[in-house]
Amino acid sequence: MSTQATTDTDPVLLLSGVTKVFPGVRALSDVSLTLHAGKATALVGENGAGKSTVVKILTGIYQPDAGHILMDGEPIQLPSPQSAEQAGVTAIHQETVLFDELSVAENIFLGHAPKGRFGLIDTRQMISRSTQILESIGAKIDPTAVLRDLGTANKHLVAIARALSIDARVVIMDEPTAALSHKEIEELYDLVEGLKRQGKAILFISHKFEEIFRIADFYSVYRDGQMIGEGAMQDVDEPDLVRMMVGRDVDQIFPQRTSNIGSEVLVVDTYDHPTEFAQISFSLRRGEILGFYGLVGAGRSEFMQALFGITRPSGGSVRIGGDPVSIRSPADAVGHGIVYVPEDRGRQGAIGALPIFQNVTLPSLHRTSRQGFLRLAEEFSLAREYTQRLDLRAASLDTEVGNLSGGNQQKVVIAKWLATQPRVIILDEPTKGIDIGSKAAVHDFMAELAAQGLAVIMVSSEIPEIVGMSDRVIVMREGRIAAELGRDQITPETLVGHAAGLSEAV
Amino acid sequence: MKRLLASREVLLLIAIGALMTVIALRFPAFIAPSNLADVFNDTSPLILLAIGQMIVILTKCIDLSVAANLALTGMVVSLINVAAPDTPIALIVLLATGFGALLGMVNGLLVWKLAIPPIVVTLGTMTIFRGLIFLLTEGKWVNSHEMSDAFKAVPRTVVLGLPILSWIAIAAVIAFTIVMNRTTLGRAFYAAGGNPHAATYAGINVGKTQFWAFTISGAIAGLTGYLWVSRFAVAYVDVAGGFELTVVAACVIGGVSIMGGIGSVVGAVLGALFLGIIANALPVVNISPFWQMAISGAAIIIAVALNAQANRSPGRIILKRAEHAT
Structure with missing residues (x-):
């Protein structure tokens, strides 16, 4: 399935043989990724394919367990987000990671503000350079404005300006259009073209095929933490990508x-x-x-x-x-x-400080109480019935749920909902x-x-x-x-x- | 949970016992039953307020307005007594409880409906309540001679060897032990504070539960307000000034988690007794009140550190599992 990416430039950034293992999960297994100057590479895959893990490795948040990161052919280490910034790798995230209460210029230069005398921040220079960067991406934003007053699209532009302020060579865009309107997406396309002309290598992550085909020059498809295929966009069509993404x-x-x-x-x-x-x-x-x-x-x-x-x-x-x-x-x-077993069971499911039986009966208290007074015997029998049906093993129904293993906590949550019949x-x-x-x-x-x-x-x-x-x-x-x-x-x-x-x- | 709470409470009981032993060594009369009864009576207002505060803290809130509520309600019933000395005391007690509850409801509504952080709400109402007292009285005191004898008599009347004030505290301990352990409302307090999201999904209205916690705390503060001004036979702007922090301290020492969801009536009562014994004993054994403050402060930190230790136990899950396997 893999076709050789052909290009007249050497790759700016190359991942090869990268593996990342979390307890019980192999998040990435021997994957590679190639980014070229002035080109956009689309990283395509289902949820859980390993895209975020790659982004976190490139931005110095995770360390790979095996494999190499090469920049201009030289192996490099990215032990921290700071080192990634210094290496010229920057990421614009799906949910923009900016500070609402700070000004646009402060957001752009947070962590690497130009320093003047006595090591104090040179506000004037910071604002003038912000103006330059914002103009270069065609953004009409006042650098002294407070971020919270800007709309989503403008916040994105500030995030992009921040990425450019560190003189990035590699720009990672993680679902940048998720929160944008149609017109704003068009503007983002122009911006990406502009970045490509400036010679930046772009890693573009998106679920939307329309924009992948519009923006990207190359693609890499991951599935379940493995590299499935890579190549030039002109060699594939939508059904090809879908087949690679979902597997046969x-x-x-x-x-x-x-x-x-x-x-x-x-x-x-x-x-x-x-x-x-x-x-x-x-x-x-x-x-x-x-x-x-x-x-x-x-x-x-x-x-x-x-x-x-x-x-x-x-x-x-x-x-x-x-x-x-x-x-x-x-x-x-x-x-x-109707009962709802929410996604985040840790946060929304069980109450750790309460014993098993009280967790199980919580939504059913109207049945185990009379005029607001609890009938403990009925509570225990209800809890016993449903925990036994789920084969929950615990020393006693008085045990605090916080002391149970994850799987048993899950059973408590499910028992709780089944008990409501x-x-x-x-x-x-x-x-x-x-x-x-x-x-x-x-x-x-x-x-x-x-x-x-x-x-x-x-x-x-x-x-x-x-x-x-x-x-x-x-x-x-x-x-x-x-x-x-x-x-x-x-x-x-x-x-x-x-x-x-x-x-x-x- | 019972075992854990029991151990926490037993620990506190041991601490109280040790404290009393040390005091008794230097001043044996301290542990004479009649003196202990006096100490208990003296601590009763703190016990009452700590129970209300415990319920509020359980729901992840805090009520800093309890002492101000107490002072305002105390002043209101004093003024009523001055204006209409024949008002039956039963009605006065009812009015005090109701008025306190009303003030608590104000807190509760602001937290529930406007989602303002409880610490901000009650810091605000605390100041407002004190200000209202000043507006009502222009800073004047209501003194002993202005109050009717019946008004002043209630907390001191001795029934079966104990003043009514002590009996009210004992009744509250029993009543709220039942409320917390045997009613759906009590369960809702634990659930809403233990995990608000889970409680919401289980059909518990967390905001409304917090509202009721503030209402109960307010009602208790109001009742205590009457008991306080009638016992000391004086009402003025600064009654029980700063007492809200002692109340919170009693809860924390009593093992109530400031993060919500963990706590018991017995714990709050023991925490209050611990502080009550320190307050009553140290002057007797000639230790300066400044040491008293330092000891209370140290007790708070030790209590919180112990609770944090008890809650942080990553290895326990594995142990439990091993236990089940065998």
Whole structure:
């Protein structure tokens, strides 16, 4: 699959044989990357492919466990972010890392401000050089303005100006268009062209094929921490890239399940939100696993939070079991039989300082209490029933959850939700950040829930999981439903195609 | 959790015991039952306020306005007593509790609805409450001779060997032990402070829970306000000035985590007793009040360090797992 990148210039920066291992995970395995002066290289891959890890190695945040970084053919070390800046590598991140309360010029020169007498900051020089840099990228921004008063696009320009202020030779742009409007994206394209003319080597990370084909000269595709292919953009088309990104085979084992889909439980009709999503309509049946796929920031979690009553939608309605219901708080949602197992279980899942039984019964207290007084015996029996069903091993139900292992904490969280006897369970990234073995356990469990007649909504960014588990998939893009796919339409190619908004779905 | 809390509380009990032993060696009369009863009575206002503060701190908040609330409510009921000396004391007690609760609700609403940090809210209301006293009285005192005898009698009336003030503290300890351990509201306090996100997903309204914590703290402060001015038979702007910090100190010494989610009524009471014993004993054994401050300060730091140690235990998870494996 790999074609040799042909160019008339020697590479500015070369990664070769780079490997990075985290406990239990091989984030990068023998990958390479080549960046040329005056050219843009697109780094393409699914979530978890290893793109961020490479960026962190290039910016001195992570150290590779094996492999070399060559600059102009000379091996270099980047032991810290400062050393990366000194080597001329700079990154513009997805969420701009700037300081809202400082001025534009201070942001541009933070950490390397021009010094005058007695080592004090030479404000005048800082402002005049800021003006120069901002003009060079065509930005009409007052260097003395406070950053918080600027819009997102201008903040991006400041981030870019900051990158240029250190005389960077390598500029990393990590999803720079994620928060920009159409017109601002056009301006960013011009800017990238300008940087290329100045001879900068650009590493461009994006999920959007349109901009990759527009901007990049070369591509590198990573998948699961491995280098899949690289070459010149003119030699590939969109389907080629998608094939490389998702791979041909789904090499994970998913539980065999015969879906036993029953009556309609949940109907969502034209749910709207002022900023996060619009026109979300779908229905869900008993025993069904409905996958929600999309790129990060497509509005899936935001929609789920609104459905669960954490945020308020601006319009739309919900029916549960045919009856219109109003969900104005999580308590309403739980009362109507909807539960939400959030993505960040550490932060949003269990309460470490409380014992197991109190964690399990927390959303069900209305059933284990009378007039506000708790019935401890009922609490214990409820907690015992569900922890036993999940095979949770703990010395006693009085044990603080904070003292349990990660896997057992997860079981407490799930037991907590099952104890509410829900009709609809929303699982947000149920296997994110857990090892393969635990993933299989979660998948088996999910299949079991569906088999018991629960309606499951699974929000996931992992294509194998979506393909392996879903009876039906809703693909979201930019806050809207891009496609609804039936069982036989769910392929990695269709998912990626709809999520990225390809002109013609592959 | 029970075991951990127990160990924390047992530790504090041992510390109190050691303190009393040291005092008793130099001044045996200190541990005579009648004197201990006096110490307890003297510490009762602190015990009451510490219980309210404990609940507020549990929910990741802090109430710096308790002492000002106490002073304002005390002044209001004193003025009512001066204007209408025949007002039944039961009504006065009810008014004090209700008015204090109202002031607490102001704190709670600002924290809940406007999401202002609790320390800012209560720092503000603390100053406002004190200012209101001045506006009400132009700085004048309400003195003993202006108060009716019935108004002054209540906290001192001895029932079954203890003054009513002590009985009220004991009743509060029992009532709030039940509230915290046996009601959904009590559970909500722990959950909201222990992990606000998880509590939200479990259907608990964290802001509303904090509102109720402030309301309870305010109600207790109001009740204590009446007890305080009637006991000392005087009400003025600076009643209990700076006492809010002693109250917070009692909580911290009693093992209440300033990060929220951890704490118990018994712990808060023991923390208050520890400070109460120091305050009562040191003058007796001829140690200057400045040492008293230093000892209280050291006790706070030691308590926080011990709690931090107890909460930081990365190895414990592995040990627990090994335990289960066997």
